[in-house]
Amino acid sequence: MYGWLTSSLISNWDEKDVSQLDDIEDAFAAKQLYWKKGANGADDWNSLRYGTSSLPEKERIPNPRCQFLTPLPLWMEGYWLCNYKFSKARFPQGRDKLTLQVPGAGLGTCLALPNVGYNPAPFCQRINLAGDSPSSSATSTVEDVAYNLPRKLEAFWPQAKVTSIKTATSDSRSSSLGPACLVTGQGCSPQENPYLHGKEATRCRLEFQGPTRRGGMRSQEIDLSLVASSGSSANERSFLARRHYVQYNVQQELMCYYQELLSFTQQTNGRLEGRTRVAAFLPPGSQLQEADEENALQALAIYDYTMEWKSIDSDEAASI
DSSP, rough: OOTTTGGSSOOOOOOOGGGOOOOOHHHTBBSSSEETTTTSSSSSGGGGSOOTTTTGGGSSSSSSSSSSOOBBGGGGEEEEEEEEEEEEETTTTTTOOOOOTTTTTTSEEEEEEESTTTOOOOOEEEEOOSSSSSTOOOOOOOOHHHHHHHHHHHHHTTOOEEEEEEOOOSOOOSSSSOOOEEEEEEEEEETTTTTTTTTSEHHHHEEEEETTTSSSSEEEEEEEEEEEEEEEEEEEETTEEEEEEEEEEETTTTTEEEEEEEEEOOOOSSSEEEEEEEEEEETTTBBBOOOOTEEEESSSSEEOOOOOOEEEEEHHHHHH
């Protein structure tokens, strides 16, 4: 499942902690990435865990979570045809620490990069204005989670077929999710599901049909929570975002912690050039992942992709 990872070479990076960096090149030059206790609004690592199925619903979900999605620049609004190219994988603590519990080592264990090492065919993504209503003025945009995640999963993992998605309602700090939006279109209208595409979608639950090791397909679920995020513009044409996720693959009972670093630079030809880096962590308290004296987890694996986003219209997006 993850044999390709062990063949990658580890090279030296400058020793920097990207949590305090705003410059894009400095952020991507860091040797190690950290997940700091307290930096995500949590005094206790246990508050960032998914609970067992025997607990009440309100006690199963990581707390705290972000109230809103990461604000993105206005020039990112619209439909985009996205091309992702794998660059490299690195293992700051050594390849011998890699296990199937590390996000990205198995298919679908990291929704930011659902199939690490794979170069997917170009796929569509959508960025929406972040106003409270279609008629209100907006100063930023946000990712359309309900539109984007199913398309990203299927692009990176063509054998997987999404059947439904639920997103958080207006009160993202509660455990409630909106109605399921089915692949048939049922439950997806603004009247049925007013928060489906909104800025409050910091938690989502994705259901899909995926292949099994024994052959055939089975229904699987992924529950994803955004627990911390930040963004900054180095200039009018560049943007850097950092997001921390906790993901729970329900059928595998697998808890996944990862940090996503994204940069975009606006070009003059209706395109965006970007980079994405995902740092994978094991849950705190596990045998291979302990917090150090500064209460910070250290990444076990770091994955890099380059991106090119081409602006397209809604008709083009619908035809892809």
